[in-house]
Amino acid sequence: MSSHEATKSLKKTAAKKALAPKAGADGDPTPAQKAAFAKAMYEGVKPGIKTARKIAQEKSDKAKSDAEKPVQKVEILRKIAAPATPVETPDTKRALQLAADIEKATQDGDFERFQPEAQQALIGALCRLYSANNDMGNHFGAVGQRSAVTATDVMVLCGALLKAVDLQVFELGLWQSWSSR
Amino acid sequence: MAEQFVCKSSEFKNGERQIIRIGEEEIGVFKHEDEYFAYSNFCLHQGGPACEGLTIARVEEHLRADKTSMGLSFSEKDMNFVCPWHGYEYDMRTGAHVADPKVRLRKYDIVKKGDDIYVVA
Numbered sequence: 001m002s003s004h005e006a007t008k009s010l011k012k013t014a015a016k017k018a019l020a021p022k023a024g025a026d027g028d029p030t031p032a033q034k035a036a037f038a039k040a041m042y043e044g045v046k047p048g049i050k051t052a053r054k055i056a057q058e059k060s061d062k063a064k065s066d067a068e069k070p071v072q073k074v075e076i077l078r079k080i081a082a083p084a085t086p087v088e089t090p091d092t093k094r095a096l097q098l099a100a101d102i103e104k105a106t107q108d109g110d111f112e113r114f115q116p117e118a119q120q121a122l123i124g125a126l127c128r129l130y131s132a133n134n135d136m137g138n139h140f141g142a143v144g145q146r147s148a149v150t151a152t153d154v155m156v157l158c159g160a161l162l163k164a165v166d167l168q169v170f171e172l173g174l175w176q177s178w179s180s181r
Numbered sequence: 182m183a184e185q186f187v188c189k190s191s192e193f194k195n196g197e198r199q200i201i202r203i204g205e206e207e208i209g210v211f212k213h214e215d216e217y218f219a220y221s222n223f224c225l226h227q228g229g230p231a232c233e234g235l236t237i238a239r240v241e242e243h244l245r246a247d248k249t250s251m252g253l254s255f256s257e258k259d260m261n262f263v264c265p266w267h268g269y270e271y272d273m274r275t276g277a278h279v280a281d282p283k284v285r286l287r288k289y290d291i292v293k294k295g296d297d298i299y300v301v302a
């Protein structure tokens with residue numbers, strides 16, 4: 001047999017071995033294979049063997065890729081400022097205190113604590129102050145957020161204010177539409 | 182769930198809000214009277230930006246001893262926030278809808294570490 005033929009036959013045998021059924025005739029593992037499997041399961045992966053090295057490598061690769069993963073970032077979409085708080089000038093403080101006292105008197109049903117002249121003076125002064133601010137371009141709501149003024153309260157006072165200066169509602173409407181307010 | 186740094190508490194004023202995104206989630210972070218609250222920014226009504234509307238004190242009715250009303254007024258301590266789309270109103274402390282407490286916005290825990298504020302999401 002030439003050396004070429006010898007190599008050929010060796011290759012054939014190796015291929016036959018590789019293709020040989022590893023399980024029993026019906027496809028089930030042989031008792032020897034079963035025993036080997038059970039033994040392997042019992043012993044686990046022995047350190048130093050090829051499988052152990054492969055597992056260790058996989059673990060370290062995973063740890064590396066986890067470390068490289070971008071940390072979920074907090075993205076600030078919007079910042080919403082706190083509602084404006086009144087600038088604490090001494091006069092503002094006094095006015096706020098007076099408003100709180102009036103509110104308290106109303107809640108307590110003590111409607112005579114502030115005599116009509118005092119109420120008229122306050123309403124008149126505030127009316128002029130609000131209007132002057134408005135003309136200056138300082139636009140703000142007539143009633144702040146923390147107030148429990150009802151729609152009826154507003155209608156009563158608006159009606160009384162119009163009557164005080166001898167205006168009709170339609171005149172108010174006309175003025176609003178002409179001046180686009 | 183992990184703690185996500187939001188900001189320094191010294192940079193977050195009372196009454197302020199921050200709308201943040203963490204992954205897929207949009208969250209509203211509130212600071213109210215030195216306490217922090219965080220809720221999902223998706224309104225339970227129709228998905229509006231629940232945390233971006235008005236903050237408004239709860240309306241309370243005070244009664245006299247004989248149960249006659251002294252009228253409505255705003256609470257000194259309880260705060261609500263209102264979805265700007267159709268007005269669903271939620272309790273700042275719990276995220277519960279004021280009319281139906283079974284309806285609640287998803288709440289996120291807040292962790293304070295020194296001056297740092299974290300949202301758990």
Ligand code: FES
Pocket residue numbers: 224225226227228229230231264265266267268269
């Ligand atoms: S979507 Fe918020 S109230 Fe309708």
